[in-house]
Amino acid sequence: MLAPALAEASRTAAMVVIPARGADAPIVPVMDIVAEDLLQEAHGPVVVIPATTWNTFDRPVVLGLDLGEPGVPGIRLAVAVARRAGMPLKVVVADERCEDIDELRNRAVAILTEAAAELLPSSYDVMISPHEPADALLAEALEASLTVVGSRGPNYRGQRENSESRRLLRLTSTPVAVVADHDPTP
Numbered sequence: 160m161l162a163p164a165l166a167e168a169s170r171t172a173a174m175v176v177i178p179a180r181g182a183d184a185p186i187v188p189v190m191d192i193v194a195e196d197l198l199q200e201a202h203g204p205v206v207v208i209p210a211t212t213w214n215t216f217d218r219p220v221v222l223g224l225d226l227g228e229p230g231v232p233g234i235r236l237a238v239a240v241a242r243r244a245g246m247p248l249k250v251v252v253a254d255e256r257c258e259d260i261d262e263l264r265n266r267a268v269a270i271l272t273e274a275a276a277e278l279l280p281s282s283y284d285v286m287i288s289p290h291e292p293a294d295a296l297l298a299e300a301l302e303a304s305l306t307v308v309g310s311r312g313p314n315y316r317g318q319r320e321n322s323e324s325r326r327l328l329r330l331t332s333t334p335v336a337v338v339a340d341h342d343p344t345p
Contacts, residue, residue, distance in 0.1 A: 162196035169197075174204040174236075174336070179328070198310065198325070204236055204338045206305070207328050218333075219247040219284075221303040223296045223323075226252055226266050230309030233338035234274040237307035241280060244304070248283035251299050253292040260287045293323040293330075300331040307336045 169175050177194055198205055222237035241248040252267050267285045288295035300306040308324045324337045 162193045162200065165193075165197050166200035166202065169201040169203045169205070172203060174206055175201060176206045176208060179207050179209045194328070195325070198328075198337055201337075201339055204232070204336050206334055206336045208334045209332050216244065216246070216304055218302055218304040219249040220244075221296065221299045221306040222248065222250045223292060223306065223308040223327075224250050224252050224267055224270065225292070225309065226254070226263065226270065228309075228340075229270045229274065230338060230340035231274045232340060233307050233309040233336075234271060235278065236336060236338050237305075238271070238275040238278040238280075240305060240307070241283075242278055246304055248280055249299060249303070250283060250285045251288060251295050252285065253288045253290055253295040255289055255291065257287060257289040263287050291323075293326040296323070296327050297330055300327060300333050300335065303333050305334045305336060306331065307338060310337050310339045 165175050165177070175197065177197065179194060194205075194207055220237050220241040222234065224234070238248060240246070250267055250271065252263055254263055257263070264285050264287060271279060271283075286299070290298075296306060296308065306327065308327060310324055324335070328335050328337070
């Protein structure tokens, strides 16, 4: 009953912050059913904070950027958090082909500029990774204060295991914000 109430509150909240509560999971947090259901129905950003999180304020904000379907709400959240907290911004683009790194980096910069030009810091890192998105983000999330990823739309319950954001949430020990690029209301 908690997830529907939090999902409804997410209509007007700036974000919903919940703990990852995994029974007997002191090292690798395991998302519980409330977090899973909330991610399914939320109208805004959901930040999941593992119990293993310590002070990470001196670390960068990491943004997972999908060049094919960039999520503007997620971009704006990552950029705003980094700016307000005075943290570095690191943008991760995963492209298994990595054919033209300069062109991928230029596309990423163009997307960031279009989505959040007025908030962008004067300098930020754009990393092009030849790995799968979840693997690339997981590697960077270990050294992040916050990792921000988008959610393209409601994942049907049978597809949850294939979600990159959910895989990241299950495996990281640092906070992750999942930002809906959709309104789950039909």
